[in-house]
Amino acid sequence: MTGRFDEHGIRFDYPTDWSVEVDSDGEKTTVAVHSPNGVAFALVALDETCPEPSEVAGQALDAMEQEYPDLDAFPVIESIDGHQAVGHEVEFISLDATNSCSIRCYRTPKRTVLVFGQWSDLEGEGPADQIRSLRSSLEETDS
Numbered sequence: 001m002t003g004r005f006d007e008h009g010i011r012f013d014y015p016t017d018w019s020v021e022v023d024s025d026g027e028k029t030t031v032a033v034h035s036p037n038g039v040a041f042a043l044v045a046l047d048e049t050c051p052e053p054s055e056v057a058g059q060a061l062d063a064m065e066q067e068y069p070d071l072d073a074f075p076v077i078e079s080i081d082g083h084q085a086v087g088h089e090v091e092f093i094s095l096d097a098t099n100s101c102s103i104r105c106y107r108t109p110k111r112t113v114l115v116f117g118q119w120s121d122l123e124g125e126g127p128a129d130q131i132r133s134l135r136s137s138l139e140e141t142d143s
Contacts, residue, residue: 002133005031008046009110009142015130033134040119040127042134047112053105056114057087060103068092080106080115081139087115097122102131108140 002013005020014020014033021032027048034041047056061073071092078085087104098121105114115138117131 005033006141007031009140010044010046010113011137011139011141012044012134013137014042014134018130035119035123035127035130037123040117040123040131042115042117042131044134044138045114045116047114048110050107050110050112053107053112054086056112057103057105060105060114060116061088061090064090064092064101064103068094076104078104078135080104080113080135081108083108083113085115094120100128102135104135110140110142113138113140 001016003016005012005014007022008024008029017036018033023030029046031044032041064071071090073088073090076087076089083106085104085106087102090101090103092099099118100121101118103116105112115135119127119131
């Protein structure tokens with residue numbers, strides 16, 4: 001079952017058993033959704049100052065590299081809501097488990113959108129699929 005987030009000019013679907021938190025600070029809003037066990041999560045960050053998507057995705061990757069210097073990252077391009085998103089697929093080891101992260105960022109006429117998802121392979125494919133579904137359902141509602 002899926003819930004629907006529909007605020008701040010965006011809409012996306014997420015698993016109903018995941019919690020949702022919104023933090024808004026002027027021109028920047030972050031929507032965080034967390035799995036029930038708290039391991040998997042996704043962040044949808046909106047920035048109405050419209051920074052360059054490749055820079056935002058690069059900053060997210062840099063932050064991951066500072067925390068996990070031995071990570072593996074691969075560049076990706078994906079279409080989200082009709083926009084070309086740039087980003088990275090990331091794998092890293094933490095607490096003796098393989099973890100994955102997806103970073104995607106794109107810009108619309110109103111905002112730059114960063115979609116960041118992270119999960120542990122100990123959880124199986126469920127969280128990865130749920131984060132992909134969230135990303136594919138994302139759409140701007142006030143364009």
